[in-house]
Amino acid sequence: MTERRFFELHADVCKALGHPLRIEVIDAAKKKNFALPTFLKITGxxxxxxxxxxxxMTKKGILKSRRDGQSTYFSLSSNKVAQACRLMREVLIDNLKKNQKLIEKL
Amino acid sequence: MTERRFFELHADVCKALGHPLRIEVIDAAKKKNFALPTFLKITGxxxxxxxxxxxxMTKKGILKSRRDGQSTYFSLSSNKVAQACRLMREVLIDNLKKNQKLIEKL
DNA sequence: TGTCATTGTTTAAAAGTTTAATAGTTCACA
DNA sequence: TGTGAACTATTAAACTTTTAAACAATGACA
Structure with a gap:
């Protein structure tokens, strides 16, 4: 595999985090396995x-799914996804705080 | 700030990771501050x-920039970005390994 | 078995967003 | 003022997302 191809795949996995609904799903899936109707109640x-x-998300490997009867239960493929997501949330919060401080200075 | 708005901002920061060139920039910026021509030599x-x-990347807060004369030097806004990026790379590698095992079973 | 509700997937079209490439502008400084 | 480096604006193409409808699979139960 070329380095370029690896960067593409890496970006592709990261891209799977880049949507509000998907962030919300990751947030919910941290705690518990859920099937679609439960997520639907949460996200609308x-x-x-x-x-x-x-x-x-399943195709990109950040969720795994398990079918049981009528329902398919989704959960995070690994705790690393939740950790990465939390780190990026912290980056956001740090930025919001910095902006807040800039505003206060005016 | 509504929860929905927060998910949007969170996804927005994550989205900034979702491009091969940007992953490559993060990779290079881990080690050292760089100006554009240096990145250009690396990425093409x-x-x-x-x-x-x-x-x-600067606007989304994953890089910070410092202007010095003609040059602008970019670096990661925080080590958290590098950590999150590394975790997502591990998620990718885990997936590639899983697929490899599936192929071997056939 | 046949019918029904529930769950989840697929498809296709429209709407929206992102990207690459070009051309043009601004900036630092000799 | 001239030069080269960095940045910005614009646009068309490529890609993603939303919507809505049709479809398929499962389980309950008369």
Whole structure:
């Protein structure tokens, strides 16, 4: 595998974090395995849309799914996803704080 | 700030990781402060294009920039960005290994 | 078995966003 | 003022997301 190809795949996995609905799903999936209707109650919106996002996240390897009867249960593929997500949230919070301080100075 | 708005901002920061060139920049910036021409030697491509990506990353708060005369030096805004990036790379590697094992089983 | 509700996926079109490349502008400084 | 480096604006192409409808799989139960 070329270095370039590896950067592409790496970016592709990161891209799977880059949507508000998907961040919300990761947030919910930290605690517990859920099936689509439960996520749907949390996030709102259309079931087909949520299903597409869940399937993308599974394809990119940040969720894993397990079918049990009528339901498919989704959970984080690894705790690393939750950790990375938390770090990026901290980066956001640090930035918001910095901006707040800049505003206060005026 | 609403929870929804926070998820949007969080996703926005994560989105800044979701491009091969930007992953490559983060990779290079881990080690050292760089100005555009140095990044350009590493990544290749067009100067204007790289400049756009650097500016987006700065706007989203994953890089910070310091102007010194003609040159602008970019570095990671925090080590958390490098950590998150490394975790996501591990998620990718774990997935690649899993796929490899599946292939070997056939 | 047949029917029904529930769950989840697929598809396709429209709407929206991101990217690369170009051309043009600003900036630092000799 | 002239030069080269960095940045910005613009645009078309590529990609992602949303929406809505159709479809498929499962389980309950008369």
């Amino acid at each position: 919106g259309l079931k087909s849309n949520l299903s597409q996002h869940l399937s993308l | 491509g067009l100067k204007s294009n790289l400049s756009q990506h650097l500016s987006l």
